[in-house]
Amino acid sequence: DAGVTQSPTHLIKTRGQQVTLRCSPKSGHDTVSWYQQALGQGPQFIFQYYEEEERQRGNFPDRFSGHQFPNYSSELNVNALLLGDSALYLCASSLTGTDQPQHFGDGTRLSIL
Protein backbone atom coordinates (compact mmCIF):
# COMPACT_ATOMS: atom_id res chain seq x y z
CA ASP A 1 0.00 0.00 0.00
CA ALA A 2 1.72 3.17 -1.21
CA GLY A 3 1.85 6.05 1.19
CA VAL A 4 1.82 9.72 0.25
CA THR A 5 4.00 10.39 -2.79
CA GLN A 6 5.31 13.77 -3.88
CA SER A 7 7.06 14.94 -7.01
CA PRO A 8 9.58 16.19 -7.77
CA THR A 9 11.90 15.53 -4.82
CA HIS A 10 14.09 18.54 -5.56
CA LEU A 11 13.58 21.67 -7.61
CA ILE A 12 15.67 24.75 -8.33
CA LYS A 13 14.02 27.93 -9.58
CA THR A 14 14.92 31.60 -9.89
CA ARG A 15 13.12 34.59 -8.44
CA GLY A 16 9.93 35.54 -10.28
CA GLN A 17 9.34 32.10 -11.75
CA GLN A 18 6.35 29.88 -11.10
CA VAL A 19 6.38 26.31 -9.76
CA THR A 20 3.95 23.40 -9.49
CA LEU A 21 4.37 20.62 -6.93
CA ARG A 22 2.37 17.40 -7.04
CA CYS A 23 1.01 15.01 -4.44
CA SER A 24 -0.76 11.66 -4.50
CA PRO A 25 -2.51 10.81 -1.23
CA LYS A 26 -2.41 7.53 0.61
CA SER A 27 -4.93 5.05 -0.75
CA GLY A 28 -8.38 5.64 0.76
CA HIS A 29 -7.65 9.20 1.92
CA ASP A 30 -9.83 12.05 0.66
CA THR A 31 -8.25 15.09 2.31
CA VAL A 32 -4.95 16.68 1.29
CA SER A 33 -3.03 19.37 3.14
CA TRP A 34 0.12 21.30 2.23
CA TYR A 35 2.76 22.60 4.62
CA GLN A 36 5.88 24.72 4.23
CA GLN A 37 8.86 23.83 6.40
CA ALA A 38 11.70 26.34 6.46
CA LEU A 39 15.11 25.12 7.56
CA GLY A 40 15.23 24.50 11.30
CA GLN A 41 11.53 25.23 11.86
CA GLY A 42 8.30 23.35 12.29
CA PRO A 43 5.92 22.96 9.33
CA GLN A 44 3.52 25.85 8.63
CA PHE A 45 0.04 25.08 7.29
CA ILE A 46 -0.65 26.47 3.80
CA PHE A 47 -4.08 25.06 2.93
CA GLN A 48 -6.25 21.96 2.91
CA TYR A 49 -8.41 20.49 0.14
CA TYR A 50 -11.46 18.29 0.51
CA GLU A 51 -13.97 17.39 -2.20
CA GLU A 52 -11.95 19.48 -4.66
CA GLU A 53 -12.51 22.64 -2.61
CA GLU A 54 -10.14 24.63 -0.40
CA ARG A 55 -11.53 24.01 3.10
CA GLN A 56 -8.95 25.77 5.28
CA ARG A 57 -6.18 28.23 4.57
CA GLY A 58 -3.23 29.37 6.62
CA ASN A 59 -1.54 32.75 6.60
CA PHE A 60 -0.02 32.58 3.14
CA PRO A 61 -0.40 35.11 0.30
CA ASP A 62 -2.47 34.55 -2.81
CA ARG A 63 0.70 33.63 -4.71
CA PHE A 64 0.14 30.21 -3.17
CA SER A 65 -2.73 28.36 -4.79
CA GLY A 66 -3.79 24.77 -5.14
CA HIS A 67 -6.05 22.27 -6.70
CA GLN A 68 -7.50 18.88 -5.89
CA PHE A 69 -8.51 16.47 -8.63
CA PRO A 70 -11.37 13.94 -8.64
CA ASN A 71 -8.89 11.15 -7.79
CA TYR A 72 -7.93 13.17 -4.66
CA SER A 73 -4.44 14.01 -5.89
CA SER A 74 -3.39 17.60 -5.47
CA GLU A 75 -1.13 20.34 -6.80
CA LEU A 76 0.47 23.31 -5.08
CA ASN A 77 1.26 26.29 -7.29
CA VAL A 78 3.47 29.19 -6.27
CA ASN A 79 3.73 32.28 -8.49
CA ALA A 80 6.30 35.09 -8.51
CA LEU A 81 8.79 33.11 -6.45
CA LEU A 82 10.76 34.92 -3.75
CA LEU A 83 14.00 33.90 -2.09
CA GLY A 84 12.00 33.34 1.10
CA ASP A 85 9.97 30.62 -0.59
CA SER A 86 12.97 28.29 -0.36
CA ALA A 87 11.79 25.46 1.88
CA LEU A 88 10.69 21.85 2.12
CA TYR A 89 7.09 21.55 0.96
CA LEU A 90 5.22 18.72 2.60
CA CYS A 91 1.99 17.13 1.47
CA ALA A 92 -0.15 15.24 3.95
CA SER A 93 -3.27 13.18 3.46
CA SER A 94 -5.95 11.89 5.79
CA LEU A 95 -9.54 10.83 6.11
CA THR A 96 -11.82 13.75 6.77
CA GLY A 97 -12.41 14.55 10.45
CA THR A 98 -10.70 16.77 13.00
CA ASP A 99 -9.41 13.76 14.95
CA GLN A 100 -7.88 12.05 11.94
CA PRO A 101 -4.07 11.96 11.87
CA GLN A 102 -2.29 13.23 8.81
CA HIS A 103 0.19 11.08 6.92
CA PHE A 104 3.09 12.90 5.30
CA GLY A 105 5.11 12.44 2.15
CA ASP A 106 8.86 12.97 2.02
CA GLY A 107 8.43 16.46 0.59
CA THR A 108 9.75 18.54 -2.26
CA ARG A 109 12.87 20.59 -1.54
CA LEU A 110 12.47 23.92 -3.37
CA SER A 111 15.50 26.18 -3.74
CA ILE A 112 15.17 29.71 -5.13
CA LEU A 113 18.27 31.35 -6.60
Next chain:
Amino acid sequence: AQSVTQLGSHVSVSEGALVLLRCNYSSSVPPYLFWYVQYPNQGLQLLLKYTSAATLVKGINGFEAEFKKSETSFHLTKPSAHMSDAAEYFCAVSDKNNAGNMLTFGGGTRLMVKP
Protein backbone atom coordinates in the same frame (compact mmCIF):
# COMPACT_ATOMS: atom_id res chain seq x y z
CA ALA B 1 -5.33 30.93 17.52
CA GLN B 2 -3.72 27.73 18.66
CA SER B 3 -0.07 27.73 19.63
CA VAL B 4 2.31 24.94 20.61
CA THR B 5 5.46 25.36 22.64
CA GLN B 6 8.22 22.79 22.76
CA LEU B 7 10.67 23.58 25.54
CA GLY B 8 14.22 22.80 24.53
CA SER B 9 15.17 22.99 20.87
CA HIS B 10 17.93 20.45 21.53
CA VAL B 11 17.93 17.56 24.00
CA SER B 12 20.88 15.23 24.50
CA VAL B 13 20.67 11.91 26.34
CA SER B 14 22.89 8.86 26.72
CA GLU B 15 21.92 5.57 25.16
CA GLY B 16 19.69 3.71 27.61
CA ALA B 17 18.63 6.86 29.46
CA LEU B 18 15.11 8.23 29.80
CA VAL B 19 13.88 10.47 27.00
CA LEU B 20 11.56 13.37 27.93
CA LEU B 21 10.45 15.86 25.30
CA ARG B 22 8.13 18.62 26.45
CA CYS B 23 5.06 20.04 24.72
CA ASN B 24 2.54 22.61 25.94
CA TYR B 25 -0.45 23.92 24.03
CA SER B 26 -2.56 27.05 24.44
CA SER B 27 -6.27 26.45 24.06
CA SER B 28 -9.28 26.79 26.34
CA VAL B 29 -10.74 23.66 24.73
CA PRO B 30 -8.34 20.71 24.75
CA PRO B 31 -7.39 19.97 21.15
CA TYR B 32 -6.43 16.74 19.50
CA LEU B 33 -2.70 16.21 20.03
CA PHE B 34 -0.06 14.45 17.99
CA TRP B 35 3.64 13.69 18.09
CA TYR B 36 5.60 13.26 14.87
CA VAL B 37 9.22 12.30 14.20
CA GLN B 38 11.30 13.51 11.27
CA TYR B 39 14.52 11.83 10.17
CA PRO B 40 16.95 13.74 7.92
CA ASN B 41 15.69 14.34 4.40
CA GLN B 42 12.38 12.66 5.13
CA GLY B 43 8.81 13.63 5.85
CA LEU B 44 7.06 13.34 9.20
CA GLN B 45 6.07 10.00 10.69
CA LEU B 46 3.24 9.76 13.22
CA LEU B 47 4.40 8.47 16.62
CA LEU B 48 1.13 8.72 18.54
CA LYS B 49 -2.09 10.68 18.92
CA TYR B 50 -4.47 11.77 21.67
CA THR B 51 -8.11 12.06 20.65
CA SER B 52 -10.02 12.19 23.95
CA ALA B 53 -9.68 8.56 24.97
CA ALA B 54 -7.17 7.38 27.58
CA THR B 55 -4.88 10.15 28.80
CA LEU B 56 -1.80 7.91 28.57
CA VAL B 57 -1.18 7.14 24.93
CA LYS B 58 1.21 4.49 23.65
CA GLY B 59 2.82 4.88 20.27
CA ILE B 60 5.34 3.22 18.02
CA ASN B 61 9.00 2.51 18.83
CA GLY B 62 8.36 2.41 22.60
CA PHE B 63 7.25 6.04 22.92
CA GLU B 64 4.32 7.19 25.01
CA ALA B 65 2.77 10.52 25.98
CA GLU B 66 0.47 11.67 28.76
CA PHE B 67 -2.22 14.30 28.30
CA LYS B 68 -2.57 16.56 31.35
CA LYS B 69 -5.41 19.04 30.96
CA SER B 70 -4.56 20.96 34.14
CA GLU B 71 -1.05 21.61 32.82
CA THR B 72 -2.05 21.94 29.12
CA SER B 73 0.78 19.52 28.41
CA PHE B 74 1.41 16.46 26.27
CA HIS B 75 4.99 15.41 27.03
CA LEU B 76 6.63 12.56 25.11
CA THR B 77 8.67 9.91 26.93
CA LYS B 78 10.62 6.75 26.28
CA PRO B 79 12.16 4.71 29.11
CA SER B 80 15.39 3.82 27.31
CA ALA B 81 16.90 5.74 24.39
CA HIS B 82 18.37 3.97 21.36
CA MET B 83 20.82 5.46 18.90
CA SER B 84 18.14 5.11 16.23
CA ASP B 85 15.92 7.57 18.15
CA ALA B 86 18.14 10.49 17.14
CA ALA B 87 15.86 12.71 15.05
CA GLU B 88 13.69 15.85 15.14
CA TYR B 89 10.44 15.55 17.10
CA PHE B 90 7.39 17.73 16.56
CA CYS B 91 4.32 18.18 18.72
CA ALA B 92 1.18 19.27 16.85
CA VAL B 93 -2.44 20.12 17.65
CA SER B 94 -5.69 20.05 15.72
CA ASP B 95 -8.52 22.31 16.85
CA LYS B 96 -11.75 20.38 17.47
CA ASN B 97 -13.79 23.40 16.36
CA ASN B 98 -12.25 23.57 12.90
CA ALA B 99 -13.97 22.26 9.80
CA GLY B 100 -10.84 20.41 8.87
CA ASN B 101 -7.88 18.88 10.67
CA MET B 102 -5.16 21.43 9.96
CA LEU B 103 -2.18 20.99 12.24
CA THR B 104 -0.36 23.66 14.21
CA PHE B 105 3.19 22.54 14.99
CA GLY B 106 5.67 23.43 17.65
CA GLY B 107 9.17 24.48 16.69
CA GLY B 108 10.56 21.00 17.15
CA THR B 109 13.11 19.36 19.46
CA ARG B 110 16.23 17.75 18.09
CA LEU B 111 17.06 14.63 20.10
CA MET B 112 20.69 13.56 20.19
CA VAL B 113 21.66 10.17 21.65
CA LYS B 114 25.21 9.67 22.89
CA PRO B 115 26.78 6.19 22.92
